[in-house]
Amino acid sequence: MLLSTTREDHLIAWLAALAIAIHVLEAALPSPIPGVKPGLANVITVLALLLYGWRVAVWVSLLRVLAGSLLVGSFLSPTFLLSLTGALASLAALGLATAVAGRHLSALGLCVLAALAHMLGQFLVAYTLIIPHPALLKLLPVLLTAALLFGLASGTIARMMYPQRPPAAP
């Protein structure tokens, strides 16, 4: 039996493949502080949101986390858990932001929001489940600074790729 696929399935697969490639490339980069990485795959999620709506963005993001972790070898490890909660938090923030103020935000604002939500979601899980020690809180300002800077960077890239505002009804 042949699986029937829709045009949207192909779209999601292409975008997810792109995001996974970025995810795997980034995993090869050394990181100065645990938890800090550029998060350029964020660009793909935000572009998917702007071009095709939140549903597609959710698919692309979650597929990226799943397949990316399988390729890197961190599937079901604490890293995977952090990656997943970060993705879920940023998707929630993106969904909320587009629902509330979608027409006022461009890719830049969305990327910054997503990056901060990603970091906060991750940190919450890291603090409650993995390292529940008050010293970890000392790291939070550094992590948030990194998230803001990388959010601005990925936002600038996303804006160059898609300068318009999102469609009125996503």
Added chain:
Amino acid sequence: MTRGDGLVVICACLLVGLSYVQFWGAPDDGTTTATREVRILSGGTEFARLPLDRDALVEVPGPAGITRVEIADGAARCAASPGSQGICQRAGWLREAGDMAVSLPNRVLIEVLGEAERSFDSVNY
């Protein structure tokens, strides 16, 4: 950059700034030193409870003689005690919560009280 973007970036900067104030500020200092006290027990009952930030010299009478407790520079010590081995004096300056000096012959116990987390006084495997 749209106006919404500007708002998001400003809020994000505020959040980051706030996190520095919240987590890198020094809320611990002051509260712990202010509440820190030294308690002196003599023969199992409390003889004195003194704040560590005020210098003092206390003489504690006991069955073997007089134990002199000195408080200076936010720390307390046993300056002199009738015990023959000097164990009480050798405990040195007691600064952190839980630090202790004991004179068994004179039945005196000098102990720093405080809110701070107590460190272990011994670990066994």
